[in-house]
Amino acid sequence: MSVDPSARTLLAPTGVLRASINVGNPILAYSDPATGAAQGVSVDLADALAKRLGVPLELKVLKSAGASVETVTQGEADIGFFAVDPERGAGIAFTAPYVIIEGYYLVRDDSPLTAMEQVDRDSTTVVVGKGSAYDLFLSRTLSRATIVRAPTSPAVVEVFLAEGADVAAGVKQQLEADAARLGGLRLLPGRFMEIRQAMGIPKGRPPEAIAHLRAFVEDMKANGFVAEALRRHQVSGVSVAPAE
Structure with missing residues (x-):
């Protein structure tokens, strides 16, 4: 795909592509345990865009979705990777999604809750990552349950257990990994939301x-780059978004 020379000025006006990377969503970005460097599908896409534009890449690595949104909204980064949400749309222009992720609920094995439709009750507390797509969505859709906010999405299950809450909400894969690691936990059947992850x-x-x-994202989906990045980082249960 040839690059319009104007794209370099428009997307990297300082001569450096500044990319906001949220390692609070370990499905798409994470800190390498050995080096501490950010890796993942989002990092690969940022690197590919910088190379296509012919400019250096500067990663702004953040621990939460809220911080990443703020960094791009304030113009401290040129691009970011986010779940599409109307509230975020006030300060961010989105591409079409490049991957689709599912949001699930987690409960204790002895919880009386057996279906996601049972969650929105007066006596139920739900833990979410502060500023995450799940936080924004559930803040709009839960009318009776009480929402408790963990500082980051990876900390949701920790806070859920420490607070004695009823439900943890988050990325399906993260919740599955925590349940396997800690034991005594189970997912409620079915997703409560579909997350459209975009630039x-x-x-x-x-x-x-x-x-x-937008043209870059469509090309990365069509040429197999996104699918290959998911395989390379061993991300399962996530699908490449359809062309738009």
């Missing part, structure tokens, strides 16, 4: 900028 830029950038980024 985004600050809303104030020219419309041509998001058009270039």
Whole structure:
């Protein structure tokens, strides 16, 4: 795919592509245990875009979705990787999604809850990662249950157990891994939401900028880059989003 020379100026106006990376979503980005460096599908996409534009890449590695959103909204990064949400859309222009992730509920084995439809009750407390897609979605859709916010998404199950809460909400794979590691926990059947994970830029950038980024995402899906990145990082249970 050839690059319009204007894309470099529009997407990396400082001459460096500054990418906000949220390692609070370990399905798409994580810190390497040996080196501490950020790795994952989001990092691979940022690197591919920088190479396509012919500019250096600067990663701004953050521990939560909320911090990543704030960094891009304030123009401190040129691009970021987010779950599409209307609240975030006030400050971020999104591409179409590149992957689809599922949100699930986790409970203790002895919990009386057996279906996700039972969660929204007056006596139920639900733990989510502060500022995550699950936080934004459940804040809009749960009318009776009480929401408790963990500082980051990877800390949700820890807070859920420490607080004696009823439900933990988050990425299916993260919850499955915590359940296998800790024992005595189970997922409620079925997803409560589908997360459309996309790239985004600050809303104030020219419309041509998001058009270039959207074309990049579509090309990365079509040429197999996203699928290969998922395989390389051994991410299962996540699907490449359809072309748009």
